[in-house]
Amino acid sequence: MIHIPKWDGHTHTAFCPHGTSAELGRYLDRAVELGFTRYTVSEHSPLPTNWMENAELQSEMAMDATELPAYFTYVAEHKRKYEGRLEVWTGLEIDYLPGKPEYTLELVEQCHREVEDWVISLHFLPGNKGMRCLDYTPQDFEEGLLGYYGSMEKVVDEYYNQIEQAISLAVKLPGSRRLGHVNLIEKFSKSLPPIDPDQQEKRLMALLPKLAEAKVGIDVNTAGLRVPTCGKPYVPVWFINRCLEMGIPIVFGSDAHRPEHVGEGWSYYEDAINGSPAN
Numbered sequence: 001m002i003h004i005p006k007w008d009g010h011t012h013t014a015f016c017p018h019g020t021s022a023e024l025g026r027y028l029d030r031a032v033e034l035g036f037t038r039y040t041v042s043e044h045s046p047l048p049t050n051w052m053e054n055a056e057l058q059s060e061m062a063m064d065a066t067e068l069p070a071y072f073t074y075v076a077e078h079k080r081k082y083e084g085r086l087e088v089w090t091g092l093e094i095d096y097l098p099g100k101p102e103y104t105l106e107l108v109e110q111c112h113r114e115v116e117d118w119v120i121s122l123h124f125l126p127g128n129k130g131m132r133c134l135d136y137t138p139q140d141f142e143e144g145l146l147g148y149y150g151s152m153e154k155v156v157d158e159y160y161n162q163i164e165q166a167i168s169l170a171v172k173l174p175g176s177r178r179l180g181h182v183n184l185i186e187k188f189s190k191s192l193p194p195i196d197p198d199q200q201e202k203r204l205m206a207l208l209p210k211l212a213e214a215k216v217g218i219d220v221n222t223a224g225l226r227v228p229t230c231g232k233p234y235v236p237v238w239f240i241n242r243c244l245e246m247g248i249p250i251v252f253g254s255d256a257h258r259p260e261h262v263g264e265g266w267s268y269y270e271d272a273i274n275g276s277p278a279n
């Protein structure tokens with residue numbers, strides 16, 4: 001058995017417009033109850049003004065830039081409050097923005113004194129009428145992305161092309177850093193045309209040496225288990241094992257958007273690492 005820190009490294013708060021208003025203390029109490037010893041609060045960071053044509057949808061994606069100082073204060077207060085019981089790390093889930101990496105780098109420059117842990121995620125791809133969210137709804141994916149690229153194969157290629165760009169940006173993040181939910185493209189896979197498993201495996205394999213060289217970790221994000229159109233974590237077991245072999249850091253992430261999500265899917269992570277035959 002490999003000893004692994006019981007760490008939930010990807011979680012959200014009331015600062016997330018598509019989450020709940022539950023107090024952070026409720027998330028942290030749940031983590032303590034489940035025996036976690038470390039916990040990263042990784043809220044979605046602000047997006048550039050007019051990033052999406054659909055302004056209303058954009059406002060649901062992330063906090064406003066003016067809220068960042070209050071977020072850091074909020075996490076710092078809880079960090080102190082839980083000292084000795086739970087190691088609370090101040091994090092941010094930042095976006096790799098296709099065509100606009102400089103925005104994220106500027107944000108990193110602005111916040112690197114506060115942030116101890118970075119999750120860099122790809123949630124947007126260029127599509128019909130500008131930037132489209134790839135994890136909003138299956139209908140939106142179909143209209144905004146599938147309709148634009150013409151085939152799932154092309155959407156998938158564009159997705160992993162941008163993921164590779166995200167790794168190149170992640171190299172510049174100071175300290176602890178990892179790539180968020182590497183297979184988020186599978187979120188609606190049960191209600192969209194199928195993704196070619198060979199294509200996907202090939203693209204994932206190609207990421208491994210890049211991650212190893214860049215010293216960028218992987219968020220073993222289990223949120224897909226909660227999504228009926230996905231039904232599985234966003235990182236396959238074989239990929240977790242290759243990361244371990246290649247010395248790529250891996251951290252479990254529940255992607256909790258409500259207190260009861262904290263720690264969900266931990267056993268998948270633990271079993272993957274310990275080579276359970278169930279997987």
Ligand SMILES: [Zn+2]
Pocket residue numbers: 012016018044257
């Ligand atoms: Zn979210």
Ligand SMILES: [Zn+2]
Pocket residue numbers: 093121123180181
């Ligand atoms: Zn995310």
